[in-house]
Amino acid sequence: MSKGKLQKFAEMETFSNVFQFPYSAMEGVTFEMRGRWREDYFHNQNPIVLELGCGKGEYTVGLAKLYPEVNFIGVDIKGARMHTGAKQALDEGLSNAAFLRTNIEIIDRFFAPGEVQEIWLTFSDPQMKNPRKRLSSTSFMERYRHFLADGGIIHLKTDSNFLFTYTTYMVERNRLPLLFRTEDLYHTDGIDPETRKILSIQTYYEAQWIDRGLNIRYMKFRLPHSGTLEEPDVEIPLDEYRSYKRTKRSGLSTSK
Numbered sequence: 341m342s343k344g345k346l347q348k349f350a351e352m353e354t355f356s357n358v359f360q361f362p363y364s365a366m367e368g369v370t371f372e373m374r375g376r377w378r379e380d381y382f383h384n385q386n387p388i389v390l391e392l393g394c395g396k397g398e399y400t401v402g403l404a405k406l407y408p409e410v411n412f413i414g415v416d417i418k419g420a421r422m423h424t425g426a427k428q429a430l431d432e433g434l435s436n437a438a439f440l441r442t443n444i445e446i447i448d449r450f451f452a453p454g455e456v457q458e459i460w461l462t463f464s465d466p467q468m469k470n471p472r473k474r475l476s477s478t479s480f481m482e483r484y485r486h487f488l489a490d491g492g493i494i495h496l497k498t499d500s501n502f503l504f505t506y507t508t509y510m511v512e513r514n515r516l517p518l519l520f521r522t523e524d525l526y527h528t529d530g531i532d533p534e535t536r537k538i539l540s541i542q543t544y545y546e547a548q549w550i551d552r553g554l555n556i557r558y559m560k561f562r563l564p565h566s567g568t569l570e571e572p573d574v575e576i577p578l579d580e581y582r583s584y585k586r587t588k589r590s591g592l593s594t595s596k
């Protein structure tokens with residue numbers, strides 16, 4: 341591990357806004373703030389919004405600045421990336437932003453039923469070959485149901501035609517209420533100023549995909565608790581650009 345990463349990890353141990361519980365540390369352990377994030381950490385009764393796969397946490401930090409009356413928690417397994425957002429939140433005194441380093445597969449161990457109001461999926465890996473790892477698959481929706489309020493909102497912002505098309509079919513097949521959907525966010529008219537402000541927050545990956553000339557897609561839908569969820573049975577064209585290898589010119593590894 342590089343010296344820079346080691347230093348970031350050491351610093352993260354001292355950050356009061358970071359909780360680190362990877363899968364390996366969770367065997368037989370119950371997260372003690374489950375059901376008590378508001379009381380024990382945020383010290384308020386405001387809603388809680390998660391950014392899953394937050395990377396450097398641009399949405400967690402950006403939304404926390406825009407909405408001081410809402411609590412935001414960025415979740416990712418990669419600590420070196422999370423360090424950026426966690427440090428920024430501390431430096432800027434954002435008491436409504438926190439970070440949880442864990443595997444999203446066990447996310448329901450950290451939040452009690454109804455404890456979370458909304459989820460953001462920002463530039464999630466499309467996992468074209470592995471639907472069980474896809475953060476908008478029905479198996480993850482089932483996990484989210486354990487702690488997301490009934491009818492809670494899920495936002496998906498992505499460059500990936502594959503992930504966006506898959507999620508559209510998943511929403512249709514399960515009749516989840518669709519609130520908004522655009523295949524080309526930055527060339528869509530009629531988006532209200534408040535939504536535009538939220539959607540203009542750009543993540544690390546988003547900036548790189550925009551540089552490559554890709555459309556940014558966005559949808560939001562509700563996830564009710566009732567009804568059995570079924571996987572859509574559809575063939576979706578793969579995102580060809582994701583099989584490109586890292587080049588000196590692009591500097592972007594797309595095989596992720």
Ligand SMILES: C[S@@+](CC[C@H](N)C(=O)[O-])C[C@H]1O[C@@H](n2cnc3c(N)ncnc32)[C@H](O)[C@@H]1O
Nearest residue numbers: 393394395416417418443444462463543544545
């Ligand atoms: C493509 S990056 C996007 C990061 C950030 N949202 C952005 O837009 O720049 C996907 C992130 O999701 C995280 N991730 C993917 N699957 C995960 C899982 N099952 N558990 C925890 N983190 C996961 C990865 O570690 C990575 O940081």
